[in-house]
Amino acid sequence: AQSVTQLDSQVPVFEEAPVELRCNYSSSVSVYLFWYVQYPNQGLQLLLKYLSGSTLVKGINGFEAEFNKSQTSFHLRKPSVHISDTAEYFCAALKTSYDKVIFGPGTSLSVIP
Amino acid sequence: DGGITQSPKYLFRKEGQNVTLSCEQNLNHDAMYWYRQDPGQGLRLIYYSQIVNDFQKGDIAEGYSVSREKKESFPLTVTSAQKNPTAFYLCASSMNRGRTETQYFGPGTRLLVL
Numbered sequence: 479a480q481s482v483t484q485l486d487s488q489v490p491v492f493e494e495a496p497v498e499l500r501c502n503y504s505s506s507v508s509v510y511l512f513w514y515v516q517y518p519n520q521g522l523q524l525l526l527k528y529l530s531g532s533t534l535v536k537g538i539n540g541f542e543a544e545f546n547k548s549q550t551s552f553h554l555r556k557p558s559v560h561i562s563d564t565a566e567y568f569c570a571a572l573k574t575s576y577d578k579v580i581f582g583p584g585t586s587l588s589v590i591p
Numbered sequence: 592d593g594g595i596t597q598s599p600k601y602l603f604r605k606e607g608q609n610v611t612l613s614c615e616q617n618l619n620h621d622a623m624y625w626y627r628q629d630p631g632q633g634l635r636l637i638y639y640s641q642i643v644n645d646f647q648k649g650d651i652a653e654g655y656s657v658s659r660e661k662k663e664s665f666p667l668t669v670t671s672a673q674k675n676p677t678a679f680y681l682c683a684s685s686m687n688r689g690r691t692e693t694q695y696f697g698p699g700t701r702l703l704v705l
Binding site for chain 1: 595597626632636639649694697699
């Protein structure tokens, strides 16, 4: 069965510092990949998604992610974080078929002033 | 404004009681989903519906029931058979159940057991 792993459950980072949130998926076939953000007591909002084409995907709020097929990774990055980026971040994957989305366990990003 | 609404924001359930969580969307989306969120476990799919009057079980459907009588509504009932219902419940919708379709989420309902 396909799974999505987010190695870091919590990531503290100082304001204006860069951050990388790691995501790995297990699949022997091509996948579609997503990053969602969840602010406290709210639903999830799509940050970006990789469907095909360029492996570097840019999303909202200055985030970007790079698809690496050989390492089965889809890490999320931001060069300079703000206090408002404090939230839970979920990586998700979908196989190239009409299958359900698989969510990772989430990474809690805390931006320290 | 188009979007998804869930009510109530907080819901309390007594032992042996059935409770219903509301989910409404005005995005004209065909597909709707219910997820359960527990700390450190991400989201798990309870039920989904691709079209009116049709729905399918997800990974953790036991103890839950749904209906899809209208396109815009997909209520979830947590029955007394669900022994550990305390969680954050998220409803989502997508234009159709295609593999690349973005899911749009509601604000969630937190269910607590008295």
